[in-house]
Amino acid sequence: MSAPRLRGGRLVALLATAAVALGIATTGLLAAAGAFRGPASAARCTVPALPGRVVDVTTADMGRGMMGGAGPYGMGMMRLSTSPAAVGAGTVSLRVFNAGARPHEVVVLPLPAGQATGQRAIGADGEVDESGAVGEASRSCGADSGDGIASGATGWTTLTMQPGRYELLCNLPWHYAAGMYAELDVTGR
CATH class of the missing domain: 2.60.40.420 (Cupredoxins -  blue copper proteins)
Structure with missing residues (x-):
């Protein structure tokens, strides 16, 4: 395999790894910020004692x-x-x-x-x-x-x-x- 082809393959692998790492980091930041929770107006409710x-x-x-x-x-x-x-x-x-x-x-x-x-x-x-x-x-x-x-x-x-x-x-x-x-x-x- 030629050197330019080998370097191109390594570059693609490096870019793919960086994209996955960026995706994981972004998901973590969004989760920490509450982006996956419901809207702020949807506060938890106090449910009364229910019969039966x-x-x-x-x-x-x-x-x-x-x-x-x-x-x-x-x-x-x-x-x-x-x-x-x-x-x-x-x-x-x-x-x-x-x-x-x-x-x-x-x-x-x-x-x-x-x-x-x-x-x-x-x-x-x-x-x-x-x-x-x-x-x-x-x-x-x-x-x-x-x-x-x-x-x-x-x-x-x-x-x-x-x-x-x-x-x-x-x-x-x-x-x-x-x-x-x-x-x-x-x-x-």
Whole structure:
């Protein structure tokens, strides 16, 4: 191999290493400055003592910077998780924390026998039919319906739930298609 070619290869490797180091340093500085947290206006909420069995629901997305602007988003780019995944029938409170960068909501729909989560038909508007919903948490720092739970905020709702399978989902445009759903099983008392 000739000397100029060898020097060119070393130069490319050196530049690639410098670019990776710069990327890591920039990411560290942005994280330290809080660039990956929600907006400052989305302060954490004080959640009152909730009645019944409490289910913690977390909504998450990969953030505006990684996913760009408007949807539709790819599968698995967003998620919704519950803890616990099963509770007894009766009074159930959902405490929903938005760990993502975008607003989210949680709509509670009965899950028909034989149907798995994530199988609902999605309309041209990117939403599923909410007919038959038994509740919703979509108010930042408040109970029940609102305009969406802001990044870093918590919303909640308290429901009287019968035994069965329920799908918890975010029904903001294209969020369901991007993976924002989870099953909650309600057992006999």
